[in-house]
Amino acid sequence: MDAAGRKASGQIGRLVVVGLGLIGGSLALGLKAASGCREVIGVARRQQTCEQAVALGVVDRAVTEIAQVLPELEAGDVVFVAVPTLSVESVFAQLKDQLPAGVTVTDGASVKGSVIAAAENVWGEVPEFLVPGHPIAGSEQSGVTAARDDLYIAHRIILTPLENTASEYVQRIERMWQAVGAEVLSMPVVEHDEVLAATSHLPHVIAFGLVDTLAHDAENENIFRYAAGGFRDFTRIASSDPVMWRDIMLANRDAILKSIDLYTSNLGSLRSAIASGDSEHLMGVFTRAKAARDHFTKMLAKKAYTETMEAKEVTFVAQPGGAVNGDLRVPGDKSMSHRSIMLGSLAEGVTEVEGFLEGEDALATLQSFRDMGVVIEGPVNGRVTIHGVGVHGLQAPPGPLYVGNSGTSMRLLAGLLAGQQFDTVLTGDESLTKRPMNRVANPLREMGAVVETAEEGRPPLKIRGGSALKAIDYTLPMASAQVKSCVLLAGLYADGETSTTEPAPTRDHTERMLSGFGYDVRRDGPRASLQGGGKLAACHIDVPADISSATFFMVAASIAPGSDVLLRHVGINPTRDGAINILRAMGADITLENTREVGGEPVADIRVRYAPLKGIKIPEDQVPLAIDEFPAIFVAASCAEGETVLTGAEELRVKESDRIQAMADGLKVLGVDAEPTRDGIVIQGKGGSDQPAVFGGGEVDSLGDHRIAMSFAVAALRAGADIRIKHCANVATSFPNFAELAQGAGMNLEVR
Ligand code: S3P
Numbered sequence: 001m002d003a004a005g006r007k008a009s010g011q012i013g014r015l016v017v018v019g020l021g022l023i024g025g026s027l028a029l030g031l032k033a034a035s036g037c038r039e040v041i042g043v044a045r046r047q048q049t050c051e052q053a054v055a056l057g058v059v060d061r062a063v064t065e066i067a068q069v070l071p072e073l074e075a076g077d078v079v080f081v082a083v084p085t086l087s088v089e090s091v092f093a094q095l096k097d098q099l100p101a102g103v104t105v106t107d108g109a110s111v112k113g114s115v116i117a118a119a120e121n122v123w124g125e126v127p128e129f130l131v132p133g134h135p136i137a138g139s140e141q142s143g144v145t146a147a148r149d150d151l152y153i154a155h156r157i158i159l160t161p162l163e164n165t166a167s168e169y170v171q172r173i174e175r176m177w178q179a180v181g182a183e184v185l186s187m188p189v190v191e192h193d194e195v196l197a198a199t200s201h202l203p204h205v206i207a208f209g210l211v212d213t214l215a216h217d218a219e220n221e222n223i224f225r226y227a228a229g230g231f232r233d234f235t236r237i238a239s240s241d242p243v244m245w246r247d248i249m250l251a252n253r254d255a256i257l258k259s260i261d262l263y264t265s266n267l268g269s270l271r272s273a274i275a276s277g278d279s280e281h282l283m284g285v286f287t288r289a290k291a292a293r294d295h296f297t298k299m300l301a302k303k304a305y306t307e308t309m310e311a312k313e314v315t316f317v318a319q320p321g322g323a324v325n326g327d328l329r330v331p332g333d334k335s336m337s338h339r340s341i342m343l344g345s346l347a348e349g350v351t352e353v354e355g356f357l358e359g360e361d362a363l364a365t366l367q368s369f370r371d372m373g374v375v376i377e378g379p380v381n382g383r384v385t386i387h388g389v390g391v392h393g394l395q396a397p398p399g400p401l402y403v404g405n406s407g408t409s410m411r412l413l414a415g416l417l418a419g420q421q422f423d424t425v426l427t428g429d430e431s432l433t434k435r436p437m438n439r440v441a442n443p444l445r446e447m448g449a450v451v452e453t454a455e456e457g458r459p460p461l462k463i464r465g466g467s468a469l470k471a472i473d474y475t476l477p478m479a480s481a482q483v484k485s486c487v488l489l490a491g492l493y494a495d496g497e498t499s500t501t502e503p504a505p506t507r508d509h510t511e512r513m514l515s516g517f518g519y520d521v522r523r524d525g526p527r528a529s530l531q532g533g534g535k536l537a538a539c540h541i542d543v544p545a546d547i548s549s550a551t552f553f554m555v556a557a558s559i560a561p562g563s564d565v566l567l568r569h570v571g572i573n574p575t576r577d578g579a580i581n582i583l584r585a586m587g588a589d590i591t592l593e594n595t596r597e598v599g600g601e602p603v604a605d606i607r608v609r610y611a612p613l614k615g616i617k618i619p620e621d622q623v624p625l626a627i628d629e630f631p632a633i634f635v636a637a638s639c640a641e642g643e644t645v646l647t648g649a650e651e652l653r654v655k656e657s658d659r660i661q662a663m664a665d666g667l668k669v670l671g672v673d674a675e676p677t678r679d680g681i682v683i684q685g686k687g688g689s690d691q692p693a694v695f696g697g698g699e700v701d702s703l704g705d706h707r708i709a710m711s712f713a714v715a716a717l718r719a720g721a722d723i724r725i726k727h728c729a730n731v732a733t734s735f736p737n738f739a740e741l742a743q744g745a746g747m748n749l750e751v752r
Contacts, residue, residue, distance in 0.1 A: 012037045012104075012176050013076035017059065018066055018091050020044040021241075022138060023108045024082030025058045025147025030180030032057075033149040037078075037176075041069050044144075053144050066094050075102025078176060085109040085247035089118035096122050099129075104169040106131045106176075110196060110244075112160045112189045114251035128166040131173045133159045134192065135182065136200075140239040153181035160189045197255035202263060204245055205256065207238040280387065284375045291370060316709060316725040316739070318716030319748035320693065323562035323610070326745050330550050332382060332543040333571050334734050335481070336601070337362035338408050339513045340541045342416065342489070344386035345374040345394070347517055349538030353384040355569075356543055360733040361406035368413060371397035388538050391492060396422035400460065403428050405656060405704075405733045408482055411440045412510075414461055415486035418449035419493025422465040431656050431704055431730075433459050440486040443474050447490055447498075471496030471532060478651060479624040481506035481575075484528065488514070488521070491530050499529040506624045507575045512600045516541070544571035544603045548628045549735045551579045552710045553745065555632040557608035558588040559639040559694075560717040565745060566593075567606040574602070578626025582633055586613040586640055615642035615685045623649045631711035634663045634683060638672045638695065639718050641688035646680035656730070657705035666700035666712055670723065697721025706730045710738055713749050 015037045017024040028040045042059035043066045044050050050062035063069055066079075073079075079099070081091050088109055095105060105127075109115050112132050119126045137155035139146065157177040161170050174184045187195075214223050214231075224231075249256060266285075273281035337357040342365065344351035356362065358379050366384070370376055373395035375387040394416075401424060403409035410426050414437070417424045427433075438457030445451055450464035471494040474487050484500045488510055491498025503526070511521045511528050517536040522529045550567045557563035572580070572592065584590055589611035592604040613636055623646075626633065630652055637644035652659040660676045667674035672695065673684040686694045695715050702709035702725050709728040716723045728751075731738050739751045 011179070012078045012172055013074065014039045014041060014078070015176075016041045016043060016066070016069055016073065016077065016079045018043040018079060018081045019083035020049050020053045020058065020062070020144045020147075021082060022142050022146045022151070023135060024080060025053065025144045026137075026149070026151035027080055027082070027108075027135075027180060028053075028058050029147050029149035030152055031176065034179045036179035043069070049144055056144065056147070058144055058147050066091065067098060070095070070098045070100070073100050073103050075100070076172070077103045078172065079103060079105045081105065081107040081109075084241075084244045085111050085114055085251045087247075088115050089121060092118055092122040102129075104129050104131060104172050106133045106173045108133060108135055109251075110134055110200065110248050111251040112192045116162070116189055126162050126164065128164055129169050131159055131161055131165055131169050132189070133157055133173060133177075134196070135177070137182075140237055142241040142244070150181070152177065155182050157182045157184045158192055159184060159186050160192050161186060162189075193252050194255045194258075197252055197259045201248055201252055201256045202259040204237055204240065205249070205260060206263070207235045208245065211235045211238040280375060283377070283387070284373065287375055287377055288370050291367065312729050313727070314729040314731070315752045316713050316728045317750040317752060318713045318719070318723045318725065319750070320697070320716055320719040320721055320723075322717055322746045322748050323560040324553060324556045324565050324717070324742075324745040324747060325563060327566045327568065328553060328741055328745060329568040330545045330553065330570070330741065331359065331735060331737065332357035333509075333546040334359065334361055334548065335408065335507055335509050336513070336541070336543045336571070338365045338406075338412060339485075339509055340543060341365045341369055341376070341384070341386065342412060343513055343517050343536055344384075344388055344538065344541070345369040345372075345376075346391050346416070346492070347386075347388035347536040347538040348390050349388055351386040351388055351538040351541065353386065353541045353543060354382060355545070356382045356384045357546065357734070358382065359736050360404055360730075361409065364403040364406045365409045365413070368397070368401040368403060368409065369394075371401060382543075386538075388536070391535060394420055396465075397424065400425035400427045403432070405429050405431055405730055407432060407435055407656070410437065410459060410461065411482040411486050412489060414440045414444060414451065414463060415489035416492075417463045417465075418444045418447065418451065418467065418490045419469055420465045424463050424465070426459060426461040426463070428459050435459070436654055437461055439478065439480065439483050443472065443483070443487050444490055446472050446474070447487075447494055449490065469494040469532070471498040473499045473501075475501045476503060479504040479506050480651070481508070481510070485510040488528060488530060491532055492519075492534070494532040497529050497531050499527055501527045504621065504624045505575050507573065509573070509601075513541070516600050540599070542599045544598060544601060545569050546734070547571050547573075547576050547579065548707075549738075550606060551629040551632045552714050552735075552738070552742075554579065554583060554588070554590060554606065554608045555636045555711075556714045556717055556742075556745070556747065557610060558583055558613060558636055559610075559714070561610050561692075563608070563610040565608050567608070569603055570606050572602050572604045572606075575625060578622040578624070579629035579633060580606070582616075582618055582622055582626055582629075583613075583636060585616050585619075586636060586644075587611055588613060588636075613637075613640035613685070613687055615640045615644040615683070617645045618647075620648035627651060628655075628707060631659055631663050631707045632714060634667065634674070634681065635711050635715045637683040637685055638667060638674070638715070639687045640685035642685050644683045644685060646682075647677070648679055650679040655705070655707075657703040657708060659705065659708065662701070662703050662705060662708050663711070666702075666708065669698045669700050670715065670719070671696035693718060693720030695719040695723065697723055699724040699726065701726045702728055704730050706733050706735065710735065713738075713742060713747065716749070717747065
């Protein structure tokens with residue numbers, strides 16, 4: 001968005017900017033460009049700065065004394081105090097008794113506690129018209145010549161109003177900042193000062209200190225000659241304005257000291273690790289830091305891309321028609337990727353993983369184990385190296401473990417964490433927070449674990465450490481691999497033999513992978529048992545492509561005439577192959593080629609060619625084997641001739657969304673007769689008609705559920721007009737390159 005394109009939504013009266021540096025000058029320029037105020041008046045101590053600011057067009061006019069403009073001001077005008085932190089009080093003193101009623105005063109100082117103190121010194125109490133604020137923007141450049149009209153676009157402004165700050169003043173300041181493209185947030189004063197001490201003030205102390213160390217104390221006088229990119233990038237901020245930063249250090253003393261102490265202690269540990277050659281410690285710190293920095297880089301990239309700080313919002317626009325063709329490899333299996341990190345972390349030795357799914361869900365598991373002290377290198381192109389710590393080697397994480405959208409992470413981790421000596425809290429995103437957790441909390445409690453949930457068994461899960469777990473013989477009330485896995489993983493820590501009996505076969509990756517790590521799991525039909533107290537030995541894991549992700553292309557090829565795809569290296573574990581069986585029963589042309597076994601899991605290349613489909617009654621024994629594939633299967637059913645009936649699938653109502661309702665709603669929008677039932681759905685297929693278009697166009701809501709989003713994208717192959725799919729960001733949880741692969745295969749999919 002260029003300055004001229006910004007809307008004049010701010011609409012304040014006049015803006016008086018006291019202090020014409022980068023911060024004040026940039027607000028002046030931005031607001032002028034956005035026509036967000038009537039006039040901008042600058043105040044600077046030096047006449048020369050005033051003249052320069054007028055000549056550069058930063059302000060309409062400028063004066064050297066604020067008293068010269070105060071009599072002209074009226075209600076609706078704003079005074080922005082943009083002077084170094086410790087000079088704020090003297091500006092307030094000049095405003096006192098002379099400020100006309102209804103004028104708002106705000107500031108841009110990096111420390112808010114000292115601004116509050118300054119206001120109390122001057123007025124006796126913080127006046128209702130003062131809205132303390134802090135734009136989180138700037139650069140190492142300073143002065144009016146550095147001012148830019150776009151400095152605040154997509155940057156955050158933190159306001160720290162007090163209880164007595166009048167809302168009309170706060171709202172005016174919010175509108176002013178929004179007019180220059182910023183996002184406005186509020187925070188308590190103390191929190192602001194602590195956050196900024198850690199994220200901004202500490203880095204400046206270190207940068208100034210490091211450059212000074214090299215400049216003054218280093219033995220080699222020519223040291224800067226040899227300093228290259230690393231030095232330049234790391235110390236850019238040491239070119240910042242010294243007065244401003246001296247003021248910040250003095251004004252935010254206590255919070256900065258706290259941050260320096262923490263950093264000094266961590267630096268001390270690094271020093272010891274280097275001194276003693278503790279490579280594990282160094283790798284731990286460096287891999288965790290790299291992961292955190294990479295995450296931050298992505299956040300920054302998204303900000304620049306969207307130009308606003310609104311929650312990331314992705315819409316798919318799928319254009320009608322096309323076919324899918326080619327040779328594709330979809331990403332690694334999500335279930336196995338989770339388990340590879342968990343078991344690799346608990347193993348003794350170094351586990352190498354290939355084909356790891358670099359999606360947000362599996363990465364959430366990976367991060368959780370890093371937080372518990374496991375050194376994990378990667379992922380780089382699907383390769384992960386896990387330095388296992390042994391079954392009893394996990395350490396208490398520094399805070400709650402946040403697992404985002406991932407039910408698998410939360411439920412499987414709950415089992416493992418119940419056996420630890422430390423307390424943990426598991427949290428997740430909005431969708432996960434609505435999902436049932438008593439299904440794992442109850443059996444864990446039977447084993448003697450202390451597990452608390454929020455109301456109705458929802459997350460967060462609080463798990464008390466130090467409980468002695470006892471083995472149980474658990475009959476699962478529902479067919480759930482997550483519950484089975486949770487109990488078996490807790491069983492590693494239990495005294496005696498833990499067994500699970502499932503009402504129908506569910507995915508058995510936990511059992512297979514435990515065996516792969518040398519842990520004895522006895523299996524007898526629906527029953528799996530293991531003895532607590534054993535060890536896992538590190539191994540090599542080759543994660544095959546995820547059949548759940550492959551299903552979108554199996555359905556795509558089956559419904560779009562002219563399609564012929566080969567899906568490489570897909571896991572076809574018999575507890576996961578329901579989609580193949582169901583689609584074949586509907587008439588799909590699916591062949592398995594090159595069937596082989598890789599690391600204890602069956603794998604094949606799957607070839608799918610277009611074939612007309614017919615509706616079926618889906619056998620209930622296939623439901624757990626295709627549990628994640630139903631959204632896509634419903635799309636196939638819509639394109640089939642005749643009715644498809646699904647029963648026995650009530651579990652679909654508690655997935656990332658209520659998948660029965662979400663799909664029925666979306667299919668209806670697209671003109672398909674889809675009737676939800678308590679435990680399934682009845683779909684009247686439209687495939688028999690002469691019309692190539694089965695679906696009308698329209699807008700559907702994926703409700704943030706990755707599989708719903710991808711299913712409707714596939715539907716567009718047989719649509720008559722565009723299908724717009726809202727809330728698709730979570731596709732990244734399981735299939736981050738879905739859009740690229742789909743486009744490459746021939747689908748017309750645009751990501752907005
Ligand atoms: C999973 C099991 C299934 C599945 C989920 C992954 C697993 O959940 O829906 O996507 O990795 O164990 P339930 O076990 O709850 O059916």
